[in-house]
Amino acid sequence: MFCRNQTSRATVARGSAVEMEVRRGHFRLSVFEDSAQDSEVQKQIDMEVRVREGACRLLAACSQREQALEASKSLLTCNSRILALMSQLQRMKEAQALQRTGRRSSAGGSLDERKPCTGKVAISDIRIPLMWKDSEYFKNKGELHRWAVFCLLTVGREIYDTDLVMVDRTHTDICFEETLIFADVSPGFELRLELYSCYMDEEFSLAQAPRRLARLSGSLGRSSGKRLRAALESATACGLNGSTDRETDTDRAGSPGGSPIHAPALGPKYHLLAHTCLTLSHVQNSFRTHDLTISGTEDSSFWLPLYGSVCCRLVAQPNCMTLQVMSGKLKVQQPEDCPESWSEVYGVLKGTGLICYHRQEDVETSEEPAFTIPINKETRIRATEKDPVLNTQSILITNQWVHGESTHMLVTHTHPDTHSWMEAFWQHFYDMSQWKQCCDELMKIEVPSPRKQVSLPLKQGSLYHDMVPPSGTHSKDSVLPQSSPVSAEIQTLLSSYYNDRY
Numbered sequence: 001m002f003c004r005n006q007t008s009r010a011t012v013a014r015g016s017a018v019e020m021e022v023r024r025g026h027f028r029l030s031v032f033e034d035s036a037q038d039s040e041v042q043k044q045i046d047m048e049v050r051v052r053e054g055a056c057r058l059l060a061a062c063s064q065r066e067q068a069l070e071a072s073k074s075l076l077t078c079n080s081r082i083l084a085l086m087s088q089l090q091r092m093k094e095a096q097a098l099q100r101t102g103r104r105s106s107a108g109g110s111l112d113e114r115k116p117c118t119g120k121v122a123i124s125d126i127r128i129p130l131m132w133k134d135s136e137y138f139k140n141k142g143e144l145h146r147w148a149v150f151c152l153l154t155v156g157r158e159i160y161d162t163d164l165v166m167v168d169r170t171h172t173d174i175c176f177e178e179t180l181i182f183a184d185v186s187p188g189f190e191l192r193l194e195l196y197s198c199y200m201d202e203e204f205s206l207a208q209a210p211r212r213l214a215r216l217s218g219s220l221g222r223s224s225g226k227r228l229r230a231a232l233e234s235a236t237a238c239g240l241n242g243s244t245d246r247e248t249d250t251d252r253a254g255s256p257g258g259s260p261i262h263a264p265a266l267g268p269k270y271h272l273l274a275h276t277c278l279t280l281s282h283v284q285n286s287f288r289t290h291d292l293t294i295s296g297t298e299d300s301s302f303w304l305p306l307y308g309s310v311c312c313r314l315v316a317q318p319n320c321m322t323l324q325v326m327s328g329k330l331k332v333q334q335p336e337d338c339p340e341s342w343s344e345v346y347g348v349l350k351g352t353g354l355i356c357y358h359r360q361e362d363v364e365t366s367e368e369p370a371f372t373i374p375i376n377k378e379t380r381i382r383a384t385e386k387d388p389v390l391n392t393q394s395i396l397i398t399n400q401w402v403h404g405e406s407t408h409m410l411v412t413h414t415h416p417d418t419h420s421w422m423e424a425f426w427q428h429f430y431d432m433s434q435w436k437q438c439c440d441e442l443m444k445i446e447v448p449s450p451r452k453q454v455s456l457p458l459k460q461g462s463l464y465h466d467m468v469p470p471s472g473t474h475s476k477d478s479v480l481p482q483s484s485p486v487s488a489e490i491q492t493l494l495s496s497y498y499n500d501r502y
Contacts, residue, residue: 038089041092042089044085048078048081058074059071068268070164072198076270080152084154084158114430116430116434119185121185122182122316122446123191123278125312126175127174127176128195128274129172133305144169145168145169149195150196158182160182174304178448181445187435188280189279191279192277193312196270196271196272197273198268198271199301199302270302271295271296272295276291276293278314283437288313289311294308315443318435318438318439320351320431320432321350321351324350326349327349327363328421330412331343331345332409333408335406345358346362349428351442352374352442353373353375356372357370376399378400379397384396392412395411
């Protein structure tokens with residue numbers, strides 16, 4: 001029988017059958033423990049559930065169209081995060097179950113099985129061109145309709161959304177200026193970009209509608225008013241709880257004109273308009289165009305005349321290009337040196353070179369290195385036989401050039417150091433082979449600026465920002481309007497929601 005103490009560490013009852021299996025080596029005790037990764041995912045799910053509850057109440061309290069659009073967008077994003085986290089947790093539990101039943105033995109894998117390093121993937125400057133009819137764009141005929149659009153970007157369990165953009169026929173492109181960075185990504189990543197749209201001129205219920213209907217129910221008489229109020233309360237509850245439905249593959253694919261995913265009964269409804277999937281092959285240190293799969297049809301209210309492509313800058317920074325892979329003291333003989341000439345250096349294997357400094361302190365003070373030995377996919381590394389006289393083993397680094405080749409010879413202080421350096425070189429070459437063009441040169445990622453919370457125009461702001469002025473702008477007589485429909489409890493909830501969200 002299992003019991004768990006306060007540190008959530010599993011123990012096995014003494015004398016039990018499970019303990020005997022552990023003693024025989026058929027099981028490891030670690031498979032019965034909650035891993036730190038499991039606990040971290042569960043904490044993230046709990047936080048997203050709390051944020052989702054805040055978004056539901058925020059949506060129910062909204063009285064303006066712009067506020068409802070932002071709240072509904074936050075609700076959709078939060079639901080997507082919860083689904084992604086739950087899917088990952090399920091996969092982790094299934095892997096633990098397989099390990100527990102002995103299907104995946106720890107001794108069954110290859111000792112030389114390598115895993116590539118992870119890295120950062122950033123997408124920025126998203127542009128989605130529009131293709132209006134001549135009569136709409138050039139002749140400016142017909143009614144001026146507006147749509148609210150945003151992008152949802154997903155890599156594994158990391159999900160980010162862009163700011164909301166209002167689009168009409170005066171726009172030739174849908175532009176998203178943010179730089180979104182995904183951390184700890186493997187080279188086999190799939191970045192799914194989804195474009196959601198909501199027709200602005202479409203009527204949808206806001207928080208004022210229940211209050212207006214409640215006042216109307218008072219004029220219908222006691223019995224009729226009770227029935228109307230009961231139906232109204234039931235509809236409001238469905239509006240808050242209906243958005244908890246889990247997303248299916250059919251919902252994600254989005255049938256033309258179909259129901260939007262995560263659509264609450266109250267407030268605006270976003271529909272999947274187009275999507276695409278970007279992988280490592282699409283990474284390039286420049287602006288590129290990618291195909292979009294359009295989900296909607298022209299008959300749909302949320303439809304926009306997309307050109308069928310998306311332009312963006314997708315770059316990646318593998319950890320092997322930005323972090324130290326290996327470092328230590330070395331003796332180096334350069335190609336132009338005589339056989340008796342050796343340089344004592346402190347070597348750092350990072351990116352496309354073995355950087356050699358005079359001293360270890362020069363690394364911390366960012367001093368110029370003494371020299372750098374190029375390391376790329378064409379570099380050849382081999383270890384020589386152990387010298388019986390000097391009792392040392394050398395590492396030869398050979399690079400091919402147009403007019404020939406050059407070889408550097410490295411010597412470490414001990415045999416284990418030589419083995420560690422060789423292992424680091426092989427791992428580095430494996431990482432470069434998996435990340436491919438991302439290791440040709442270090443791609444630059446622009447660090448995004450923090451989102452502004454209070455300096456937005458009134459129509460682009462949030463309900464919380466409308467109600468709570470910035471600190472330092474209060475006067476002694478400044479109070480919230482007495483006719484404000486939002487209670488102090490909701491104001492506190494909104495404050496905690498935006499603190500968690502940003």
